[in-house]
Amino acid sequence: MTAGSPSIAPAGRLSRVELRRYWRQLNAESRWGVVILALILVLSVSVPLLSPNDPYGFVDQPLQPPSAAFLFGTDHLGRDLLVRVFTAARLDIALAILGVSVPILIGTFIGTLAGTTRNRIAETVWDGLVNALTAFPEIILVLGIVAMVGADIRGLLIAIWISRWAQYARIARAKSLALRDAEFVQAAQVLGYSQLRILVRHIMPNVFSEALAYALSDFIFIIVIIGGLSFLGLGVTPPTPEWGAMLAEGRLYLRTEPWLILFPGFFLSLTAIGVALLARGLERISKGEDD
Amino acid sequence: MTSSPGGLAAKTLPLLRHPVLRRLAQAFFVAFLLMVFAFLLIRLIPGDPAMILLGDEATEEDVIAYRKLLGIDGSIPSQFGRYVSNLVRGDFGVSIRSREPVLSIVGKRLPVSLWLTVTTIVMTIALALPLGVAAALYRRTWFGHAFQIGASVLVATPVFFSGLLLILLFAVQVNLAPIAGYHAGFPANLYYLWLPALTINFVLVPVLARILQSSIVETSTEEFVEAAIIRGTQGWRFYWRYLLRPSLAPTIAALGYFAATVVSYAVIIEIIFNLPGLGMTLVDAVRNRDYPLVQGIVFLSGLLVVGLTFMADLVNGWLDPRAQIR
Numbered sequence: 337m338t339a340g341s342p343s344i345a346p347a348g349r350l351s352r353v354e355l356r357r358y359w360r361q362l363n364a365e366s367r368w369g370v371v372i373l374a375l376i377l378v379l380s381v382s383v384p385l386l387s388p389n390d391p392y393g394f395v396d397q398p399l400q401p402p403s404a405a406f407l408f409g410t411d412h413l414g415r416d417l418l419v420r421v422f423t424a425a426r427l428d429i430a431l432a433i434l435g436v437s438v439p440i441l442i443g444t445f446i447g448t449l450a451g452t453t454r455n456r457i458a459e460t461v462w463d464g465l466v467n468a469l470t471a472f473p474e475i476i477l478v479l480g481i482v483a484m485v486g487a488d489i490r491g492l493l494i495a496i497w498i499s500r501w502a503q504y505a506r507i508a509r510a511k512s513l514a515l516r517d518a519e520f521v522q523a524a525q526v527l528g529y530s531q532l533r534i535l536v537r538h539i540m541p542n543v544f545s546e547a548l549a550y551a552l553s554d555f556i557f558i559i560v561i562i563g564g565l566s567f568l569g570l571g572v573t574p575p576t577p578e579w580g581a582m583l584a585e586g587r588l589y590l591r592t593e594p595w596l597i598l599f600p601g602f603f604l605s606l607t608a609i610g611v612a613l614l615a616r617g618l619e620r621i622s623k624g625e626d627d
Numbered sequence: 628m629t630s631s632p633g634g635l636a637a638k639t640l641p642l643l644r645h646p647v648l649r650r651l652a653q654a655f656f657v658a659f660l661l662m663v664f665a666f667l668l669i670r671l672i673p674g675d676p677a678m679i680l681l682g683d684e685a686t687e688e689d690v691i692a693y694r695k696l697l698g699i700d701g702s703i704p705s706q707f708g709r710y711v712s713n714l715v716r717g718d719f720g721v722s723i724r725s726r727e728p729v730l731s732i733v734g735k736r737l738p739v740s741l742w743l744t745v746t747t748i749v750m751t752i753a754l755a756l757p758l759g760v761a762a763a764l765y766r767r768t769w770f771g772h773a774f775q776i777g778a779s780v781l782v783a784t785p786v787f788f789s790g791l792l793l794i795l796l797f798a799v800q801v802n803l804a805p806i807a808g809y810h811a812g813f814p815a816n817l818y819y820l821w822l823p824a825l826t827i828n829f830v831l832v833p834v835l836a837r838i839l840q841s842s843i844v845e846t847s848t849e850e851f852v853e854a855a856i857i858r859g860t861q862g863w864r865f866y867w868r869y870l871l872r873p874s875l876a877p878t879i880a881a882l883g884y885f886a887a888t889v890v891s892y893a894v895i896i897e898i899i900f901n902l903p904g905l906g907m908t909l910v911d912a913v914r915n916r917d918y919p920l921v922q923g924i925v926f927l928s929g930l931l932v933v934g935l936t937f938m939a940d941l942v943n944g945w946l947d948p949r950a951q952i953r
Contacts, residue, residue: 365779467653468660471936472929475891476909480925483913484671560785564895567787568910580787587791587899591799601788608783616779 366617372610380425443504451512759839778833807901883939
């Protein structure tokens with residue numbers, strides 16, 4: 337272990353020490369995940385900032401292979417692929433985070449509500465509802481909602497929100513079933529707190545950690561859905577740089593200019609792989625498996 | 628504690644104490660709710676669907692005719708009543724574009740999708756079984772570690788990227804598959820289907836092989852395995868009866884669960900490989916705002932998954948009596 341650099345300020349040192357402690361608790365898989373995701377985040381922030389090239393603008397002759405001037409080459413409209421790939425990274429990651437965060441809130445709330453009720457009929461109907469919603473093939477349900485709401489970013493996000501909350505509700509319900517008779521909940525009831533307050537302030541926070549663990553794997557699915565629908569021309573549409581839309585454009589040049597799909601596809605996959613490694617690593621830590 | 632639709636029903640109807648019947652009743656209940664969802668789907672359209680389709684210059688008669696076509700005339704309860712009674716009679720409405728009944732469009736396009744699904748699942752079993760067993764037996768060797776890493780990478784790679792890579796490799800570099808397209812008729816169609824099926828399996832096989840692997844590892848610590856070893860059971864009988872068969876149940880259950888995923892990915896795969904199946908029909912329908920066609924395909928795909936999950940449950944109960952359907 338190398339000692340912290342002596343030049344850093346006390347406040348900075350404290351956070352560094354903490355960071356190092358977290359780092360030591362991680363296993364190899366989750367460390368790789370963190371490294372990959374950090375790399376993509378740094379590149380997606382810095383590349384569009386530092387490059388003089390506009391992600392939307394013509395810069396040079398179209399369809400150039402990767403070179404020193406254009407590391408990823410240029411696309412069919414003569415735009416710099418490097419800048420476009422990392423501008424796309426910003427949009428894709430932001431959309432995926434938006435896509436995950438709303439269902440986790442809605443689902444956890446509804447699931448906790450369902451888990452704390454003692455009404456038998458409500459439970460029966462509830463089970464059927466969640467089973468039915470999760471019975472639809474995910475992409476087909478998203479496509480169906482997008483068809484109705486509109487084939488654009490807004491429609492895509494609404495479709496993800498409507499179709500993804502049920503799994504969180506399932507997790508929250510299972511957990512809150514175990515919690516509703518816990519002593520701290522009984523204590524809150526004795527204190528005369530309202531049902532809603534007990535639900536939101538006492539039960540939901542305890543349910544949340546499990547939902548967050550699932551959210552990591554859901555993130556992979558959602559970023560793939562965002563890319564997939566944009567690939568079909570039903571989400572983010574050109575000229576906006578987005579990995580799936582770029583794959584759809586580059587697909588036409590598959591035979592002769594394969595780098596047009598290789599770079600966006602590689603970084604989309606790498607993002608998903610990074611999250612997958614992190615998720616799997618954390619899962620194994622929580623299960624107590626080493627190596 | 629654990630309550631299910633069957634749980635409540637079992638108290639009221641003695642017949643439903645039979646696990647298979649109870650599971651069937653549950654499946655019907657879910658199918659009914661699928662119908663409700665599909666009905667509600669068209670209500671997500673912001674504004675008047677007839678006006679969206681016809682534009683602002685539409686005449687009054689046109690709008691009324693379109694509302695009738697979409698089943699959105701009259702009160703909501705009466706709309707729902709008509710929707711359900713039509714579905715029960717097999718009437719899924721008419722495509723707005725072609726004016727062809729939705730069910731006959733689906734009937735024409737379904738065979739391609741079914742062939743794709745069947746080819747995929749046969750391939751899944753052929754690949755996941757040996758891989759999962761090998762990954763369990765050689766867990767502590769380089770193979771086990773390579774399997775873990777490879778599985779993580781493959782699972783996270785989106786099918787529309789791996790599909791393009793496979794086309795690049797097998798259709799452009801080596802001429803082992805067509806770049807796209809389809810011709811009906813077994814076995815000639817396998818030439819067009821093996822690459823799309825392989826693409827879906829890039830996601831499916833790692834997941835299932837992993838489940839099988841951890842399931843075998845878990846089974847191998849059971850007492851009945853030890854007892855079988857002590858009794859001197861050997862060879863195929865040992866591997867199948869004591870190790871593989873009890874471990875298969877979670878894998879089959881997962882295969883049922885992933886039926887939805889297969890059907891999902893098939894949509895994107897059909898577009899990439901230009902297969903004229905249901906997925907391509909759906910995407911076209913979404914692009915054309917063909918609401919009844921979208922609604923019909925969404926409902927039928929949900930129904931298909933409910934049926935497949937039900938079958939997986941039955942196979943599951945046969946393979947491992949401990950996992951009795953609850």
